[in-house]
Amino acid sequence: MTAPAARPRRRRTTNRPATLLAVGRLKPGPERALFEHYAARLRPAPVVVEIPEARGSAAEVRRREGAALLAALPEGCTAVALDLGGPMPDSEAFAALLERWAGAGRPPAFLIGGAEGLDPAVLARSEHRISLGPMTWPHFLVRGMLAEQLYRAQAIRQNHPYHRAWRPG
Known part of the structure; x- marks a missing residue:
């Protein structure tokens, strides 16, 4: 008798959504519409926690806003600060980071500061x-930009035509 063929190992992934921890309440207007436009396309939809x-x-x-952001961090997440001093990954690299975090079972929690x-x-x-x-971007606009990049990363992982990588030459 021959042994059954071994199944290929699947990467451990999580379907837990990304979390956006953001200072300020997003009021009705173009910034909110931009965020909602992309957030509605994400599967699963992101969890948004607004910090006063x-x-x-x-x-x-x-200090106060930072303490509130840290208190709201979900357990088992990958804490990711949106910071001017951080690296600037392109969309493909960002998609790869998200895939790596999902594979580790630690979905990202993005920390978006306020005006200060x-x-x-x-x-x-x-x-x-x-x-x-x-x-420097207004913190309300950053939410929409991040939601678009999360959607683009999803499109990259699913080989969806939304993402058309532009390369010079």
Whole structure:
């Protein structure tokens, strides 16, 4: 008798959604519409946790908002700070990161600071930092940009024609 053929090992993946921990309440308007446009296409839909904006000096605001962001981090996630000083992965590299985190069973929790930025404690706790580019973006617009990149990463992983990689030459 021959032994049955071994099944190829499947990567352990999770279907847990990405979490967006963001300072400020996204009010109705174009920024919210942009975010909702892409978030509605994501499977599973992202979990959004809004952290109230703090008052005080810039340092105090960062400290209070940072403490609230850290308190809201889901257990077992990969903490990813959106930070101007982080690396700027292209869309394919971002999709690969998401795939790696999902394969490890640790979906990303993206930390989006308020107008004063992220507290050093948040940056220290984050396992990864990602920048959306060298320009400074309003924190409400960042949500829509991140949702679009999450959708694009999903399209890349599914070989969907939404993503058309542009290459010079």
